[in-house]
Amino acid sequence: MPPHRARRIPEATVARLPVYLQILVEQTELGVESISSDGLAELGGVNAAKVRKDLSYLGSYGTRGVGYEVDYLVYQIRRELGLDHDWPVVIVGAGNLGQALAGYGGFNDRGFPVAGIVDIDDAKVDTLVGGVRVRPMSELSQIVASRNVSIGVVATPPASAQDAADRLVKAGVTSILNFAPVLLSVPVGVTVRKVDMAVELQILSYHEQRRASAAAAGTGGQLHAVPDEGRRGVSA
Amino acid sequence: MPPHRARRIPEATVARLPVYLQILVEQTELGVESISSDGLAELGGVNAAKVRKDLSYLGSYGTRGVGYEVDYLVYQIRRELGLDHDWPVVIVGAGNLGQALAGYGGFNDRGFPVAGIVDIDDAKVDTLVGGVRVRPMSELSQIVASRNVSIGVVATPPASAQDAADRLVKAGVTSILNFAPVLLSVPVGVTVRKVDMAVELQILSYHEQRRASAAAAGTGGQLHAVPDEGRRGVSA
DNA sequence: GATCGCATGTGCACAGATTCACAAGCGGTG
DNA sequence: CACCGCTTGTGAATCTGTGCACATGCGATC
Structure with a gap:
């Protein structure tokens, strides 16, 4: 049995692992061999500390001062998610x-x-x-x-x-x-x-609605809290 | 302007309001005129206290000892979500x-x-x-x-x-x-x-994977924490 | 092989969400 | 009109998730 099985991974992390996986696979195809938590965070639209914490649940698969080996990370995430074989x-x-x-x-x-x-x-x-x-x-x-x-x-x-x-x-x-x-x-x-x-659309509707009534109320300034990056809106 | 506009509703609540709305509309069609937080919780697969807290963000639209008037609640949720008109x-x-x-x-x-x-x-x-x-x-x-x-x-x-x-x-x-x-x-x-x-499927895959390895490890008993009801699995 | 830069991994404080538990208060009943 | 049962609305405790800040340790360079 692998080193530490049975550690429980937080649901929020489980929901993000597929996203990281997707990005990592794309990077592999682009020939990228190594990636830092910062790089992955940028591509995934999340915070770098979060990336590191998420990945740390899988084990210590990074190299300090360097980053993560893309291939190996893909392998580990796949294994953790049970994607080492097909699921019909x-x-x-x-x-x-x-x-x-x-x-x-x-x-x-x-x-x-x-x-x-x-x-x-x-x-x-x-x-x-x-x-x-x-x-x-x-x-x-x-x-x-x-x-x-x-x-x-x-x-x-x-x-x-x-x-x-x-x-x-x-x-x-x-x-x-x-x-x-x-x-x-x-x-x-x-x-x-x-x-x-329909639920997703209704959530968007809520934000539209909010925007509209804020505008009507004469809120001059920023409509939304400014997220990390310049270009990037509310991810609600 | 209505009594207390501009209160901010937590994202988690916003994501549940459409679900409540859906249920309430169904209940209207069934001729139900009043519903308790317990009833709504049951139908929505959530905790009753959560229902009450969620609804309390809209205002105090329930009647103690009785419950919520379905029609009125539908109206209020619609209004809050901006569903009082169509969004093409x-x-x-x-x-x-x-x-x-x-x-x-x-x-x-x-x-x-x-x-x-x-x-x-x-x-x-x-x-x-x-x-x-x-x-x-x-x-x-x-x-x-x-x-x-x-x-x-x-x-x-x-x-x-x-x-x-x-x-x-x-x-x-x-x-x-x-x-x-x-x-x-x-x-x-x-x-x-x-x-x-695909992300959703991968999350399911994680749970399948977990189930499989737990079984392999010889976990005799309960595979999952028992949720509220008898009939109802992990909602991951 | 000592030093330095850099990115990981994590302790800790904070923020948000969930749940409990109970006071408040409505409506029906005697 | 006082009492009682029932359900809301909410303070407080708890749990979960987030993000900062920094110690740790790897690899490159001299």
Whole structure:
């Protein structure tokens, strides 16, 4: 077993590691072999101390006076995130969003090949989206079992989302990415993350609204606290 | 001016208000007229005290011993989030994702009509997606100006995302929802939110990974800290 | 091999968010 | 009109995350 397994990494850090990873991979492709916490912070739009603290949870993989070796860091982050192998995903719902997700190369490229896409509507079955043929809902379990899928994506209308989640769980999936604007109820031991685009827009709306009423109130000066860099707005 | 404007609402609360709003609107449709912090907490998957504190930032709109009047709360949250009027959005990029977003009814339904979708690739111009005709990039400014758009959505490949953002800003947009996996650099005063689906999957991967290695290490018992309810997993 | 510059790793103080626990106060009941 | 049950609203304690500031230690240079 590796030196110190089982250290718990703060959620906030876990959420940033993929971002660092992305940047590091890009740097590798640009031929960069070494990077400092400052450099990484700049590219990631965060504070350098935060980068160092985040990376320190993985272990002491930097060299004082020098920086981090990009390749090695990529390897370590990948290992920590469990990205040293692919995680096939199954998509439930072949509507607009499901189709876009299946067709979106970004999944495949980043280690999440689409093992299958299923829909409860037989009219959609057998149509081809993003190189994957839509299968009937009845084949869900079989897809999960045969391709060893542990991550499911819910891309159904809100009303069917809970049903989709139930079927995924029954089929053996233990992590769910939910795009439907509803709270999924799942057994303990199953991880759910929710992405709700309307919520994101509403948060932006709040900031717009605020800006507008501040302007109306005649606030002459700075509309927002000035962040680190010159060019960079509120990241709300 | 209303009683106490200009109170600052914590970001964490702002991110939850849309969720409460969604639930409250559903409850209205079910004919529910009054709801307690407990009830709302249950439906939203959060702690009741948090609900009360969140709502208290809006003002004292509840009735002790009774709860909150659903209609009135909807009205207040809408007002606070700036959802008392529509916010037309413009989408840059008519690829898979852009098309799905344009076709996704959820935007329109929730106060964010698609004012236009533009693409830099002339081959895509004039095709019809989700009832909206794709326009050339050159018309971006005109769309923003004429429809009074302040929110832009970046749905381009990563390499073009910064360019898209620059054009949006130049056209007068002050909030951007970015789906490209890159850090956008924008002037101070422009708000950016990033949604990266691969990042979400990678976070799930981390939890899967953890589960797997915990199991391998022979952890007999509970895999995760038990959350509030029986049925409900890690919400990571 | 001693010295110096530089970037990491971390102790510490601060800020923000969450949760507890309870006083305040509304509405119904006798 | 006094009492009681119930739920809000909020002070205070706690937990989590952030960022500063500096000691630590590596590598290059002389």
